[in-house]
Amino acid sequence: MRFLRTESGGYVLVVVLVVLALLSALAMRTASRSASGVHSVGLQHDDRALDLALEGGVARARWLLARSACENHALGDTRLSGLALTTRFAPTDGSPVAVRVVASGAGGLSRARELRLPAYSGDPQRLTLQPGPASARDAEISSSRDDDNHGLSTRAEVKNGRRMLIGFDLANLPADVLVRAARLTLYKNSGSGDISVHRLLNAWTQGSGDGEETGDGVTWNSRDGSRAWTVPGGDFHSESVAGFSVQNSDAEVTVDITELVSGWHDGRFANHGLILVGRNVTFMTADGPAVTRPRLEIDFSCECGVSCVPPPLPACVSDYSPDSNPWSIDLGGFGLVELRGLAALPAGHRFNASVAPAEGAWLALNRHGRLVMLADDGSVMTECNVSRGGDEPQGLTLIQSGLYAGRLAVAYDALGDDRLEMLDAACQTQASLPLNVDGVTGVAYIGKTASGSHEGRLAVATSGSTRHVRVYTQNAEPRVDLDVSGLVGDLQGLAHLQGSDRLLLADAISGAGAVVIDVVNGDGGSAANSYPIAALGVDAPRAVAVGLTSCEHAFGSPADNRLRALANSASVVAGATPGDSSCTGEAADEFEPMSYANQRGTVPWSGDWQEYADFGSFLLGAIRITLDGGALALSIENGASAPGILRQVDLSDYTSAVLSVRYRRERMKGPVAVTLEVSANGGTSWTQLHGFSGPDEDADYQLLNIDISAYIGTSTAIRFATTSDMHIQDRLFIDAVSIAASGCAGG
Incomplete structure (x- = not known):
């Protein structure tokens, strides 16, 4: 991979220097005109110089507060051609900060500006956007087929007369943050050449075409199938925001577009996406394999003392009966048989050097310890092996917060006491915790609950002469033991329905299906709902997980070695506001x-x-x-x-x-x-x-x-x-x- 960086990190400082240079020139011009007797004009230019000095001082203060890591806010005084600029901060730590900038000139003239500005943490967080076909926006436009739409094409060619448009939705980037870095990664299909990135100036629609006229999306002539571009070929800023060269040996290229994303985020210009202009390179689009979709990584900092996080996951309606099978993945096609564990990963989660795309990803684990990361289109993103001799893995879950946040908990059915192992993103064991039970068959992280009960804990399934769900702390300290023998014949996996007090249990007795249980304030469990799932293609499931944003119930189906998602129209309560x-x-x-x-x-x-x-x-x-x-x-x-x-x-x-x-x-x-x-x-x-x-x-x-x-x-x-x-x-x-x-x- 090649990383190409444009020099944008000092943008604000460059603005400060330009403003200070301008005010210096104006000050000298003022002095010259005053000496010539043009007094009224000289006073006018004194005013302009002082205004510019204040603007430069404010920009300089913003630049410091973005880099001071929440402490020691201070700037020295500045003198330029008879102008003095002082900046004071109160307090000198934390945020927000009262800033007073004073510009003083000859003859006792002065200007002052007082304002409150945010200061930002020095510890950036990262948001990764790699949307798939359901939410992505990209398309090729071609001058030779100027009314054809390519919104669903898997590749986009960039050369004379052909360009690629890409759009990213920044809705999950918190509002009041400082964008520190933004990197666009593109995956090459073929070719080599020089490419420039430009900011688009008008809205456009992706469309549903694959190289034909559809009337519903972007073309060389039109931005949405009905409204024309101001200039055929796309309305974009003539000055590029980045430029890069693609070599024959490159599989992917990463380019710095920090100033573009920062401008989209803070409102300096509207987010209509970007356009690639250049010669002789074909890139993969979001309609291709998940691992080659365009990716945008954004590093951002929160205001000092503020915990800014992406929007919360939706709540799930936990007692619905599925009425559809929206997708399935053939696990046997790449040799993943005898599935024992399944977990959902959120967008941006890193695992074994791969990053989950915008729709998230799945981890599938078989009894031999093969752990595979899958995109929702079934493509393998990465894999590792977590076998432990004769101890069989029997379930896994992602811990989203708490002591082991970001770790995978893998349950092992051991020769002695069963245990949990906490694995990092490189599949390395960070902790091994005994469970003091026998016959473990699954583990689930309990996220946000309706009552607040058990949040951040782990639910463990066991099956044998009796079937139990046990709730543990992340240190494997037992808290609740629920006997579910009367509800489930062969308990082979469980998952939490986030936002609820309920767990989804997989029953491996043929024809039995799945059971939803209530865990009421930690005092006991009762059946809230059960449904047969064989009619939807799943019989005797051996693993279960719940989609973090789709709320789909996903099961491993051993009869045909497939991963199947089950859903219905009421599966998500996303807190959406009615209306368009x-x-x-x-x-x-x-x-x-x-x-x-x-x-x-x-x-x-x-x-x-x-x-x-x-x-x-x-x-x-x-x-x-x-x-x-x-x-x-x-x-x-x-x-x-x-x-x-x-x-x-x-x-x-x-x-x-x-x-x-x-x-x-x-x-x-x-x-x-x-x-x-x-x-x-x-x-x-x-x-x-x-x-x-x-x-x-x-x-x-x-x-x-x-x-x-x-x-x-x-x-x-x-x-x-x-x-x-x-x-x-x-x-x-x-x-x-x-x-x-x-x-x-x-x-």
């Missing part, structure tokens, strides 16, 4: 950080803010981003040629929209100085919504809400336009702009 969340969205901008390209909310702006009749810069001119009351805001002043600023958004997926603006007037003298306008056609024609006028000014920011549903379209635009009645000292600050959209178009 795709029917609401928001496009927003708060001008923080200092940029015209910020993306906030779930609906992306179609491009940056565009000035006209002005400098075209967020730093200089009558329209610019500046500080107001300690926060960044859009400042609109009088200009020689009636300047303005506008931005566009595609609202065609919605039926209603409300525009909200937070504003503050300063020294406005009389008639309308600035108008707020809307266009349904990208600016061909405009309608005035509101006029900002005097004689008045605002001590605090005011909120303006206007219904713009009548202007919804693919090219809805808003603009702030100055008028000929704007006086030299009139000023309007815009602190935040948002468009809240709702209602699904077409239904």
